Amino acid sequence: MGLVYKKQRLQADFKEGCEIMGVLRADNITMKFGGLVAVSSFCMDLKEGEIVGLIGPNGAGKTTAFNMITGVYKPTEGNVYYSEKNSKIETNITHLRPDQITNLGIARTFQNIRLFKELSVLDNVLIANHLRLKSGVISSVFSMAAASMIPFKSLYLKEEKEMNEKSVQLLEDVGLIDVMHEKSSSLPYGKQRRLEIARALATNPKILLLDEPAAGMNPKESIELMDFVGQIRDQFKLTIFMIEHHMQVVMGVCEKIFVLDHGETIAYGNPSEIQNNKKVIEAYLGVD
Amino acid sequence: MTFQFFMQHLTNGISLGSLYALIAIGYTMVYGILRLINFAHGDIFMIGTYVAFYLITLAALPWWLAFIFAIGITVLFGMSVEKGAYKPLRNSPKISVLISAIGASFLIQNLAIVIFGGRPKAFPIPDMFNQIINIRGVSIVSLTFYIPVMTLAILFVLVYFIQKTKTGMAMRAVSKDYEAARLMGIDVDKIISLTFGVGSLLAAIGGIMWAMRFPQLAPLMGVMPGLKCFIAAVIGGIGNIKGAVLGGFLLGVGEIMIVALLPALTGYRDAFAFILLIVILLIKPTGLMGQKLTEKV
Amino acid sequence: MKINKKILNIVAIIAFIGLLFFMDNTFDSYKIRIVNLCGIYVVLGLSLNLINGFTGLFSLGHAGFMAVGAYTAALLTMSPAVKDMNFFLMPIVPFLANVEWPFFPALIMAGVVAAIAGFLIGAPALRLRDDYLAIATLGFSEIIRVIFTNTQTLTNGALGLKSLPTHTNIWWSWGTAILTIAFMVFLTRGSYGRAFKAIREDEIAAEAMGISLFKHKVISFTIGAFLAGVGGALLGNLLGTIDPLMFRFFLTFNILLIVVLGGIGSITGTVISAVVVTVSMEALRVLDQSMDLGFIIIEGIPGMRMVVFSALLMIVILFYQQGLMGTKEFTWDWFTKNRGFKQILKKDVK
Numbered sequence: 001m002g003l004v005y006k007k008q009r010l011q012a013d014f015k016e017g018c019e020i021m022g023v024l025r026a027d028n029i030t031m032k033f034g035g036l037v038a039v040s041s042f043c044m045d046l047k048e049g050e051i052v053g054l055i056g057p058n059g060a061g062k063t064t065a066f067n068m069i070t071g072v073y074k075p076t077e078g079n080v081y082y083s084e085k086n087s088k089i090e091t092n093i094t095h096l097r098p099d100q101i102t103n104l105g106i107a108r109t110f111q112n113i114r115l116f117k118e119l120s121v122l123d124n125v126l127i128a129n130h131l132r133l134k135s136g137v138i139s140s141v142f143s144m145a146a147a148s149m150i151p152f153k154s155l156y157l158k159e160e161k162e163m164n165e166k167s168v169q170l171l172e173d174v175g176l177i178d179v180m181h182e183k184s185s186s187l188p189y190g191k192q193r194r195l196e197i198a199r200a201l202a203t204n205p206k207i208l209l210l211d212e213p214a215a216g217m218n219p220k221e222s223i224e225l226m227d228f229v230g231q232i233r234d235q236f237k238l239t240i241f242m243i244e245h246h247m248q249v250v251m252g253v254c255e256k257i258f259v260l261d262h263g264e265t266i267a268y269g270n271p272s273e274i275q276n277n278k279k280v281i282e283a284y285l286g287v288d
Numbered sequence: 289m290t291f292q293f294f295m296q297h298l299t300n301g302i303s304l305g306s307l308y309a310l311i312a313i314g315y316t317m318v319y320g321i322l323r324l325i326n327f328a329h330g331d332i333f334m335i336g337t338y339v340a341f342y343l344i345t346l347a348a349l350p351w352w353l354a355f356i357f358a359i360g361i362t363v364l365f366g367m368s369v370e371k372g373a374y375k376p377l378r379n380s381p382k383i384s385v386l387i388s389a390i391g392a393s394f395l396i397q398n399l400a401i402v403i404f405g406g407r408p409k410a411f412p413i414p415d416m417f418n419q420i421i422n423i424r425g426v427s428i429v430s431l432t433f434y435i436p437v438m439t440l441a442i443l444f445v446l447v448y449f450i451q452k453t454k455t456g457m458a459m460r461a462v463s464k465d466y467e468a469a470r471l472m473g474i475d476v477d478k479i480i481s482l483t484f485g486v487g488s489l490l491a492a493i494g495g496i497m498w499a500m501r502f503p504q505l506a507p508l509m510g511v512m513p514g515l516k517c518f519i520a521a522v523i524g525g526i527g528n529i530k531g532a533v534l535g536g537f538l539l540g541v542g543e544i545m546i547v548a549l550l551p552a553l554t555g556y557r558d559a560f561a562f563i564l565l566i567v568i569l570l571i572k573p574t575g576l577m578g579q580k581l582t583e584k585v
Numbered sequence: 586m587k588i589n590k591k592i593l594n595i596v597a598i599i600a601f602i603g604l605l606f607f608m609d610n611t612f613d614s615y616k617i618r619i620v621n622l623c624g625i626y627v628v629l630g631l632s633l634n635l636i637n638g639f640t641g642l643f644s645l646g647h648a649g650f651m652a653v654g655a656y657t658a659a660l661l662t663m664s665p666a667v668k669d670m671n672f673f674l675m676p677i678v679p680f681l682a683n684v685e686w687p688f689f690p691a692l693i694m695a696g697v698v699a700a701i702a703g704f705l706i707g708a709p710a711l712r713l714r715d716d717y718l719a720i721a722t723l724g725f726s727e728i729i730r731v732i733f734t735n736t737q738t739l740t741n742g743a744l745g746l747k748s749l750p751t752h753t754n755i756w757w758s759w760g761t762a763i764l765t766i767a768f769m770v771f772l773t774r775g776s777y778g779r780a781f782k783a784i785r786e787d788e789i790a791a792e793a794m795g796i797s798l799f800k801h802k803v804i805s806f807t808i809g810a811f812l813a814g815v816g817g818a819l820l821g822n823l824l825g826t827i828d829p830l831m832f833r834f835f836l837t838f839n840i841l842l843i844v845v846l847g848g849i850g851s852i853t854g855t856v857i858s859a860v861v862v863t864v865s866m867e868a869l870r871v872l873d874q875s876m877d878l879g880f881i882i883i884e885g886i887p888g889m890r891m892v893v894f895s896a897l898l899m900i901v902i903l904f905y906q907q908g909l910m911g912t913k914e915f916t917w918d919w920f921t922k923n924r925g926f927k928q929i930l931k932k933d934v935k
Contacts, residue, residue, distance in 0.1 A: 070793065102795035114790035116783050118912060127783045130776050131795030137777050137804055144771040148591070160776065203795050325716050376903050382715050383643055387845055388902045394838060395895035401888035511834075515723070522720065559731040562724035569721050570709050 022047040023085060023239050024106065024207050029068050029078030029094075031061070031263075038064045040263045041078070044241075046207065048085050051233055051240045053254035055247075055274075057283055060260040062243045063111055066211055070108045071098040082106065085206070103131055107205035109196045111212045111243070117185035121176055121195055122167060124184050128202035129163040167202060173235070174198045174228075190221050194228070201236060208232075210242040214249045222246050226253045251275065259283070292425045297548040298541070303432045303501065305540025306439035310494035311517040312524070312532035313446070314487030320463040320527035321483045323382075327389040328369055329491060330514015331396040334507065336362035336492035337411065337499040338404055344412050351414040359492040366488025367481050369396075375477070393514075400507035411503040435497050442493065443533060446486075450529065459483060463527060512558060519565045525578025534576060539564065593917050598763070609755050617755060618823070619867050624758030625819045626859040628765045630843040631852065632812030637841075638849035639773060640805040641785030643715050645837055646706065646722030647813050649729040652832035653702045654695035654814025655821035656733065659746050660684075661691040662822065667748050674744065675737045688752040692761075692818050699814020700807045702729070707806040711799060723834065734829040745828025753823035761819060762856075765812060769852050772808075781805050785850075842898050847909050854910030862894075869893060 026044040030037065039061040046052055054062050067073040069080050074095060081090040082104055093101055102108075116124050135143070135156035143154040171177045174194050179187060184195060193213060200208060213229070214222045226249050233240050244250045250257060251271040259267040259274060261283040267274055274280055311333055318326045340358035343349050349357070373392040377385045419430040450456035461469040462479045470476045498513065499505060520539045524531025539561055547554050568575065608620055629651070636644045663671070665683050676682070686694070710721040733740045740746070772778050780801050783791040792798050821827045839862075847858025869890045901908060 072789075097797070098789075098792045099795050099797045102793060108793055110790065110793070114787050114793075116786035116790065118786060119779075119782060123779055123782075126776070127779045127791070127796070128794045130780045130783075133776050135776075137772075137808070140775045140777055141768060141771045144775055145767060148771075156775075163776070199794065319716075323716070325720065373899065373903070380906060383637070383641070383849070384902055384906055386643060386716065386719060387841065388899065390838060390841070391895055391898040391902055395892065395899055398888050398891040398895050402886050402892055406887060515727075518720065519724070522717070555735040556731055559728050562728045562731075565724045566709070566721060566728075569713060569717060573713060573717060 022050075023083055024069070024241070025081040025083075025090070026065070026069060027079050027081065029065070029075040029080060031064050031068055031073060032076040037263050039068065039260070042068075042260070042265060044258060046239050046241055048239055049233070049237070050256060051229065051242070051254050053250045053257040054241065054243045054260065055245070055250055055257060056260035056266075059262075060283075061263040062260055063211055064263075065260070066108065066209055066243060070106065070209060071096050071101045082207075099131070102203050102205070105204065105206040106209065107200040107203045107207070108209040109200050109211055109213060111215065113192050113196050115184045115192060115195060115199070117183070119184060120181050121171065121184050121187065122180045124195060124199050125167040125170060125202045126163055128199045129167060131203060133159055133163075135159055170198055170202055174201075189216055193217070193225075197228075197232070201232065205238065207239045207241065210240065210244075212243050212245060214244055214246045217246070219248070222249050223252075225249060229253050293548070295426050296428070297544050299426070299428055299432050301541035301544035302537070303435045303540070304544055305537035306436040307494050307498050307501070307536075308513070308517050308520050308540045309533040309536025310439055310442065310490050310497075311513060312520040312536040313443075313529055314490045314494075315518045316521040316524070316526055316529060316532040317459075317483050317487050319521065321459065321480055322374065322378075324374060324385055325389060325518060326374075326484075326487070327386075327393040327514070328373070328396055329487065330510035330512075330517070331393050331400070332362060332366045332369065332488050332510075333491040333495040333498070333514065334400060334505075334510035335365055335396065336488075336495035337505055337509070338400065340496050340499065341409060341411055341505055351412075355496055358496065359489060362492035362495070363485050363488045366491065367485050370481060370484040375480075397507055397511070404505075404507060406507060409505040411499040411505055413500045413503055417500050431497070431500050435501070438493070438497065439533075442490065446490075446529065455479075455482065516558075516561045519561045523564060523568045523575055525575030528575065528577045531575055531577035590917050601763075605755055605759055619864060620755055621753060621758040621819075621823050622867075623860045623863045624755070624762040625753075625816055625823065626840070626843060626863050627762040627856050628758075628812055628819065629816040629840050630847065630855040630859040631765050631769050632809045632816060633837075633840045634844045634847075634849065634852070634855045635769065635772075635781075635812070636805055636809035638844060638851070638855075639778065639785060640781040640802065642711065642802060642806065643719045644722045644806065644809070645719050645834070645841075646726040647809075647840055648832040648834060648836040649706075649722075649726030650699045650703060650810040650813035651817030651820065651836065652726075652729055652733060652829070654699040654817035655827050655832075656740055656746070657698045657814070658688075658691045658695040658818030659749050659821050659827055660739075661686040661694060662688060662750050662752065663746070663748075664750070667750075670748065671741055671744070671746055672738070674741070677741075678738050681739075688750075688757070688822070692757075692815055695818035696811040696815040699817070700811035702814075703807045703810025704803065707803045707810075711802045711806060723837075726832075726834070726837065730829050730832050733832075740829075743829060745826060745830075747826045749822055749825045749827065751822060751825050753819050758819055758823070761815060766852060766856060773852065777801070777804070782850075842894060845898060845908055846901055848907055848911045848913070850912040851908070851910035851914055853913070853915040854908055858909060866890065866894070 022045040024044075024046040026042055028041045028043055029039065030041055031039040042065050054065065056062055064073065068075045071093070079092055079094040082093045083090045091104070093104065093106075116127065119127070139154065140156045143152065143156040146152040146154075147157055168177070168180070171180055174197070176191060176195060176198060179191065184192065187195065197210065197213060210229070214225050217225060229240060229242070230253055232238060242254070254271060256268070256270055257274045258265060259277070259280050266279045266283060267277045269277070311329070315326060315329055318324060318329070336358055339361050340354050343354035343357055344351055347354070369392055373388045374385060377388055413431075417429070417431040417434060421428050421430055450459060458469070458474045458479050459482070461472065461474060462476055466476065469479075516539060517536065520535035521532045522535070523538060524533070524535030542564070543557055543560050546560055547557050608617070612620065629647070633644075633647050636642050660681050661684060664685050668677050668682060706722065706725045710718055710725065713721055734743050736742065773781075780791070780796050783794065783796060784798060784801060788798060843858045843862050844855055846862060847854030847856070
């Protein structure tokens with residue numbers, strides 16, 4: 001009886017976060033690995049243009065929640081829904097593959113940077129454009145071969161040119177234009193993190209999921225990142241959902257925050273509410 | 289199809305299955321620890337048979353002494369292959385290690401051609417294993433009994449070793465989580481060497497018994513059995529010793545019975561293993577007794 | 586600068602064609618055979634490199650695709666009379682008995698049939714992880730070989746096919762090689778090439794960037810199979826005889842050797858390596874045979890040649906993992922931008 005009441009209570013608390021109004025909605029998704037419950041009944045609703053944070057102690061299940069939303073894991077229970085802005089129709093994306101989800105407009109970064117190490121900065125970003133390509137393999141090879149000998153026009157060449165222009169512009173926007181041709185693994189850590197985000201932006205997303213974008217950064221870099229996140233939200237008209245440990249960044253840039261502990265959602269609210277929430281403080285500092 | 293016919297072939301199948309099982313265990317143990325397909329395993333098996341051969345014919349040792357020395361030398365050989373071809377690449381991309389394994393295998397095969405000569409040699413079978421026994425009209429060579437018995441004995445010792453001894457536990461720990469085992473103070477290098485040693489031991493024993501069953505030695509004799517035994521390990525669930533045994537028997541019995549019941553398919557005998565492999569990989573890639581490995585993202 | 590490069594490329598190609606003419610008219614048949622083999626191995630090496638080197642898929646089934654291509658071309662190009670002669674044990678299947686195609690369509694068909702085989706094998710196999718993919722493709726290759734050994738009416742079984750029309754000449758082999766090189770260059774420079782490399786670098790990240798792993802792996806695999814089929818066909822119609830034993834794992838190993846030595850992921854490396862390895866394989870035959878030095882005969886040691894090559898592979902993989910070129914490619918910049926020279930100039934100016 002008590003357990004049922006508790007679950008309903010949680011839902012009532014987060015009713016504001018679970019209405020069907022937003023662009024990305026997780027409906028009580030649960031992840032079980034064998035007997036271990038990594039995430040339990042996670043509920044979330046992002047409104048267009050919001051920057052929302054997901055915090056919690058290590059092992060709380062934050063990245064697992066991300067992985068469920070982006071198709072890397074299939075939730076044991078529950079569903080994830082996506083709807084375009086101003087649309088009343090929701091698409092159930094729970095069982096889609098990661099590449100299909102990215103195609104819809106939901107992009108993500110990784111906690112441990114996963115750049116294409118041996119490839120250049122520009123190539124990393126160009127690759128993220130590939131999903132929008134309409135040309136096929138044969139036409140692309142043929143076009144390039146023909147173009148090398150005679151002046152030649154084709155859809156592929158037009159697309160390639162646009163991809164290049166777009167990627168270069170993006171690199172300029174994020175301040176990586178000077179290292180465009182360097183091998184991505186040779187960049188300093190802070191720039192690698194920025195490239196990781198730039199790459200996700202190149203997929204033309206409407207929703208961006210950032211997994212610990214400020215990890216390993218010093219206070220100065222963290223503040224720069226804070227501004228950067230707000231900036232790209234405005235410039236690219238994004239909705240942003242981010243996992244973070246740097247409280248400065250979270251409290252500084254997020255409008256709403258979810259708190260996970262041991263897979264359960266223990267709080268939801270704006271930064272000042274969260275900062276004063278007893279359960280949150282207990283989760284991080286432990287109970288006396 | 290008479291009862292005798294059936295029993296004759298069944299006993300052959302069990303015999304062959306035992307041999308496959310012994311060699312498959314070596315593959316599965318190495319894969320469990322290093323996530324490496326030791327392509328050279330079949331060739332180590334071949335080396336074991338040749339060493340035994342030369343010890344008996346050239347050194348004129350009594351067979352039991354020759355066998356023991358051959359096994360010992362093969363174990364050392366197997367461990368040196370690990371030191372030379374796999375250890376230096378432990379932190380390299382998977383593809384490099386796989387290529388090294390293939391390269392090592394070919395190198396050993398070709399060295400065998402050069403050193404031993406390509407012409408097949410006849411393996412001298414000790415009398416004890418060559419007795420023909422007649423049971424209710426079914427004639428079976430004594431070796432056919434010794435093989436499964438030997439295999440089961442080895443299996444019991446091995447399982448006891450893995451489950452009940454400290455070293456066995458260390459081996460299990462390394463195969464579950466390499467880094468954690470190292471952090472717990474386990475000398476991972478030594479455990480890996482030991483695993484190769486045990487694998488080579490089994491390959492040597494299996495090889496000698498194989499040589500008595502199919503007494504024709506050739507430098508490339510390890511290729512097909514090696515491949516089939518790896519398939520047996522995969523079918524049973526790679527990394528799982530009991531699975532390797534199951535896979536070995538399945539393959540051995542299946543191969544013999546199919547040819548016995550459907551003689552028209554004799555030409556496809558070797559393909560049986562590969563077809564079974566494809567089927568398993570499509571239906572249950574982790575093998576009959578295997579567990580799913582999830583990668584942390 | 587770009588215009589200069591185009592001119593350099595054209596000049597190089599014309600010069601190469603001139604070289605081919607020269608060789609065709611002056612070399613004896615033994616040397617021509619080697620030149621042909623070099624060209625064929627360039628095609629084969631590149632086909633394997635596309636799958637293994639650029640896309641990072643460890644496929645060991647190449648011999649199977651080559652077999653499919655070789656047999657397809659053989660059965661299409663043999664005259665009915667030659668077919669009669671070959672299929673003395675059991676007659677050939679009726680629909681092939683009177684078929685005789687010219688070489689070019691036969692080559693294309695060889696590639697197409699091999700590509701279909703690649704697609705059929707890839708669809709299930711490419712869902713598997715590295716090692717499993719290796720063994721699965723190896724398994725499929727062996728299954729193909731066993732099937733060919735047993736289908737008497739289609740492939741003439743273990744007897745193989747003899748007296749194939751030897752269409753392959755220096756123009757076919759190197760013409761195909763140049764086309765293949767060009768194809769690979771443009772493929773890897775384009776968006777799909779980048780997608781393949783992304784899959785090689787980090788599959789999970791590639792998928793997160795919207796690249797459908799399965800679709801792209803199948804594309805790479807099928808194209809590789811096509812080229813392997815064409816290579817196999819060229820080989821068959823060069824040697825004049827094929828049989829299932831030719832297409833054992835050993836053949837895949839040979840091509841893998843070429844790719845590893847040249848540098849996995851480098852077109853230039855594969856081309857150079859294919860030529861060097863093919864020539865060396867021939868040159869080192871002396872190791873296997875006796876050398877008659879007039880006053881003394883040094884006994885050859887059969888198998889020594891392969892020992893040398895296996896050892897070479899081991900040395901490369903253990904110490905020079907990158908192979909000859911790593912992932913670098915040839916550019917005209919090597920000649921035009923003499924870096925060392927410019928540095929010296931700069932120092933002078935300063």
